[in-house]
Amino acid sequence: MTEEQVILVNEKDEPIGLMPKLQAHEEALLHRAFSVFILNDKNEIMLQQRAADKYHSPLLWTNTCCSHQRNGESNINAGKRRLFEEMGFSVELKELFSFIYKAPFDNGLTEHEFDHVMVGYFNEDPAINKEEVESWKWMSIEAIKQDMQQHPEVYTEWFKIIFDKFYHHIEAQKI
16 A cells, blocks of 8 residues: 655645655645534534544544545545545535644654645534544534643644634634
């Protein structure tokens, strides 16, 4: 099995090449990514706890799913694919906004991503892929904000960044 490739991009999200995922994270090169937030009718976010054997950020809580687009794959299709692979369900997704962030990790890797943030709605239990996801839970947006301030160490670095942008977006838009 060949290592998954990420799409290297410039600051306008224009593709400039492909690179193995681990190498892009080792070299901190800007690449395309996406983050999916699934909400229910109570306006709670479905969080996932990353699996214990993930190569970075194991057992930390994060948004419903996130990953990288494949070459030629649309943002929405990539989000739907990965949501099904990790959480075991499919829903319609809507892209809300995109932005660039950089988050270094203790293990020498760095996420430097042009992130496309999407939202979808679901009210059932997921069928999680235990190779990717340790656990999951629903949390209100306010409870996440409060818990993140009290226990930042239990959340992924990128989720802390993305959640702040997501929170301000939903406050402004009332999605």
